[in-house]
Amino acid sequence: MKRRSAITLVSAALAFAALTLASALPSDAADKVDPVADAKAFRKFFTDKFPKVKLEDFVNGPYSMNEDLYRQWQEKEQFPPYEFSLEMGKEMFSKPFKNGKSYADCFPNGGIGIRQNYPYFDEKEGKIITLELALNRCREANGEAPYSYVRDEMAALTAYMAFTSRGKPMDIKIPDDPRALAAYENGKEYFYTRRGQLNFSCATCHVQSPGERIRAEILAPALGIVNAMPIYRSEWSGMGTTSRRFTTCNSQIRGVPLSPQDDEYRNVEYYLSYVSNGLPISGPGARP
Amino acid sequence: MASTIRVRATSSGETTEVQALIQHPMDSGFVKDAKGEIIPAHFIQQLTFEYDGKNVFTADWGGGVSKDPYVKFAFKGGKKGDDLKISWVDNKGATDTTTAKIQ
Amino acid sequence: MRNMMQKSALVLALLAAGAVSAPAAGSEDEFKAAYAAAETANKEAGKLRNQWTTTAATLAASKKAAEAGEFDKATASAKEAEALAKASIFQATSEKTRWKELEIR
Numbered sequence: 001m002k003r004r005s006a007i008t009l010v011s012a013a014l015a016f017a018a019l020t021l022a023s024a025l026p027s028d029a030a031d032k033v034d035p036v037a038d039a040k041a042f043r044k045f046f047t048d049k050f051p052k053v054k055l056e057d058f059v060n061g062p063y064s065m066n067e068d069l070y071r072q073w074q075e076k077e078q079f080p081p082y083e084f085s086l087e088m089g090k091e092m093f094s095k096p097f098k099n100g101k102s103y104a105d106c107f108p109n110g111g112i113g114i115r116q117n118y119p120y121f122d123e124k125e126g127k128i129i130t131l132e133l134a135l136n137r138c139r140e141a142n143g144e145a146p147y148s149y150v151r152d153e154m155a156a157l158t159a160y161m162a163f164t165s166r167g168k169p170m171d172i173k174i175p176d177d178p179r180a181l182a183a184y185e186n187g188k189e190y191f192y193t194r195r196g197q198l199n200f201s202c203a204t205c206h207v208q209s210p211g212e213r214i215r216a217e218i219l220a221p222a223l224g225i226v227n228a229m230p231i232y233r234s235e236w237s238g239m240g241t242t243s244r245r246f247t248t249c250n251s252q253i254r255g256v257p258l259s260p261q262d263d264e265y266r267n268v269e270y271y272l273s274y275v276s277n278g279l280p281i282s283g284p285g286a287r288p
Numbered sequence: 289m290a291s292t293i294r295v296r297a298t299s300s301g302e303t304t305e306v307q308a309l310i311q312h313p314m315d316s317g318f319v320k321d322a323k324g325e326i327i328p329a330h331f332i333q334q335l336t337f338e339y340d341g342k343n344v345f346t347a348d349w350g351g352g353v354s355k356d357p358y359v360k361f362a363f364k365g366g367k368k369g370d371d372l373k374i375s376w377v378d379n380k381g382a383t384d385t386t387t388a389k390i391q
Numbered sequence: 392m393r394n395m396m397q398k399s400a401l402v403l404a405l406l407a408a409g410a411v412s413a414p415a416a417g418s419e420d421e422f423k424a425a426y427a428a429a430e431t432a433n434k435e436a437g438k439l440r441n442q443w444t445t446t447a448a449t450l451a452a453s454k455k456a457a458e459a460g461e462f463d464k465a466t467a468s469a470k471e472a473e474a475l476a477k478a479s480i481f482q483a484t485s486e487k488t489r490w491k492e493l494e495i496r
């Protein structure tokens with residue numbers, strides 16, 4: 001009797017110990033969300049890893065990681081491949097809707113030089129609003145059909161708006177609102193969560209392996225990665241939106257993509273933009 | 289309609305460097321659309337750069353050249369202020385031409 | 392990078408292969424049961440917002456084989472799809488806590 005209860009006690013203790021060990025991960029639920037500390041650590045991680053890269057150059061993605069690529073890209077920037085899309089975007093932006101209003105009526109400062117403020121947390125709605133989402137809402141509010149988030153028109157519009165903000169530092173705000181913090185944290189979780197049959201997270205490529213190759217491509221660092229959006233990708237022979245990049249990346253790792261502008265995507269864009277605060281907007285970008 | 293040809297030519301003493309970006313779908317004729325139907329071949333077949341009455345650069349292209357092709361080359365000669373004439377013809381017989389001043 | 396990819400893919404392929412038993416006598420009922428189980432698992436993965444493209448592709452292959460009357464092939468595919476779906480559920484559940492291991496601090 002005594003021996004049996006001793007064994008039971010020991011196994012119970014062992015089980016308890018195992019449970020405690022299992023849950024003693026680096027961050028417990030009690031940890032407060034601290035975006036300021038996150039951003040500082042994020043920046044330090046990349047500047048430590050690439051001490052020769054100037055802070056503002058991180059926004060040039062793979063070009064900041066490889067000298068030969070950088071040289072080719074500098075040459076190409078004299079005659080950027082995104083010129084046609086950018087022009088189309090400017091025309092589209094200036095053209096009034098059927099009801100006589102235009103995009104300028106939906107945005108602060110007429111939509112010029114404001115890209116660096118997106119995404120933002122909308123306190124009324126309690127959700128993150130991205131630039132792409134705001135553009136389509138503007139269209140619908142004025143009786144126009146929304147654009148696909150993954151095609152040329154949305155890419156051209158966001159390209160133009162990014163262009164008017166070139167050089168301005170990313171300036172994302174997290175208001176003192178638990179819902180905003182939750183969205184930020186959700187975005188962070190999405191970024192680091194592995195998914196798809198290939199079991200990759202965004203971090204697998206852009207935190208663990210920037211500067212290294214995946215097949216023939218050189219990987220960009222996560223710091224400043226959204227500052228260049230939207231991007232003209234040679235692979236796409238055209239301009240593509242942030243939504244397009246998120247969804248195609250998901251499929252590339254064999255994960256079924258969510259719908260563009262689903263909460264997770266909006267939140268991860270919010271997180272990535274926030275931790276890149278201070279780095280210049282370089283959009284629209286050109287990429288291999 | 290706006291020209292499909294963007295060009296910049298800069299002379300530096302003995303040589304002139306030329307860069308051009310041409311807007312053209314350059315469909316190879318092998319790609320299918322969303323409905324599964326072949327997008328017909330539609331690409332530039334010949335591109336020429338003419339200076340002082342002579343062709344300084346000729347390109348004979350096929351469907352293997354990507355959309356919105358970019359060309360960069362240098363030729364001996366060329367003076368600031370002179371004209372450089374660029375023209376292309378595609379497989380549908382369409383053409384475009386433009387003249388730029390060498391800077 | 393490649394090693395990591397190979398390792399991950401291998402582990403998951405093994406997971407999937409392990410669940411596939413020897414091809415049983417091809418019956419339509421068996422296929423239907425296997426397909427239903429696979430679909431249920433994939434739907435659950437969907438609720439976790441973590442379906443795999445390969446699950447969908449394997450389900451489609453299973454259906455196609457069944458339509459051609461190749462029921463043992465269809466059942467095998469359906470069982471593989473179920474294994475893939477279950478692996479994707481496992482991934483989503485474990486990643487709920489494991490993501491923090493990758494976080495920059």
